[in-house]
Amino acid sequence: QKEVEQNSGPLSVPEGAIASLNCTYSDRGSQSFFWYRQYSGKSPELIMSIYSNGDKEDGRFTAQLNKASQYVSLLIRDSQPSDSATYLCAVNDNQGGKLIFGQGTELSVKP
Amino acid sequence: DGGITQSPKYLFRKEGQNVTLSCEQNLNHDAMYWYRQDPGQGLRLIYYSQIVNDFQKGDIAEGYSVSREKKESFPLTVTSAQKNPTAFYLCASRGEGFTAPQHFGDGTRLSIL
Numbered sequence: 001q002k003e004v005e006q007n008s009g010p011l012s013v014p015e016g017a018i019a020s021l022n023c024t025y026s027d028r029g030s031q032s033f034f035w036y037r038q039y040s041g042k043s044p045e046l047i048m049s050i051y052s053n054g055d056k057e058d059g060r061f062t063a064q065l066n067k068a069s070q071y072v073s074l075l076i077r078d079s080q081p082s083d084s085a086t087y088l089c090a091v092n093d094n095q096g097g098k099l100i101f102g103q104g105t106e107l108s109v110k111p
Numbered sequence: 112d113g114g115i116t117q118s119p120k121y122l123f124r125k126e127g128q129n130v131t132l133s134c135e136q137n138l139n140h141d142a143m144y145w146y147r148q149d150p151g152q153g154l155r156l157i158y159y160s161q162i163v164n165d166f167q168k169g170d171i172a173e174g175y176s177v178s179r180e181k182k183e184s185f186p187l188t189v190t191s192a193q194k195n196p197t198a199f200y201l202c203a204s205r206g207e208g209f210t211a212p213q214h215f216g217d218g219t220r221l222s223i224l
Contacts, residue, residue, distance in 0.1 A: 030209075031209075031210050032209075032210035033210075034212050034213075042218075043201055043215040043216060043217050043218045044154070044201070044215050044218070045215075046213075047215060048210050051210065061159050088153065088154070090213075092209060092210055094209075097142055097159075097161060097205055097208075097209040097211075098144075098156060098159060098169075099144075099213055101153040101154040102153055103152065104152075104153055106133040
């Protein structure tokens with residue numbers, strides 16, 4: 001059974017701090033990795049995609065991928081209360097274009 | 112605007128009743144997916160389709176059925192055999208290539224009367 005694991009949280013950080021969200025996955029053949037943000041009662045929204053080892057930055061967001069350690073993370077710099085949401089890590093299944101989702105990490109940014 | 116439209120936003124099911132959730136996309140995507148999300152949980156795959164007139168079961172297909180007669184439409188029927196249907200249902204589509212991300216509609220919240 002292919003799995004994606006995330007800390008369920010909640011993760012609480014003060015406004016302006018760096019929030020660090022972590023994800024591990026079991027399938028060594030996975031090639032694409034995604035972070036989705038889901039506000040309460042809403043659908044998931046894609047915020048980052050990463051395909052190769054290293055860092056990828058987009059504004060205040062940085063995704064980090066280490067395929068050898070089967071680890072992907074999301075850093076949110078200068079966290080804002082509007083960043084408070086559940087963050088879902090998703091990893092592609094090599095067969096059929098499916099995504100395997102983690103349980104999500106709830107982030108709370110305190111003013 | 113291009114996107115994925117799910118309807119209705121809220122749906123109520125009576126005992127013994129089948130209900131159908133609509134999912135339409137105008138993104139010209141071949142692949143479409145249905146997920147179920149329970150409170151505090153991740154997404155679980157119900158069914159997916161990579162091409163018109165073809166679909167595959169996901170991890171929790173029992174009690175559900177789908178059809179894919181048109182590229183832009185992938186309706187999900189929650190049958191009376193699904194004993195615990197109360198959940199948030201999400202439809203997604205994927206652009207070209209297995210490594211492309213999926214994008215979601217706004218979801219349908221199904222409850223039991």
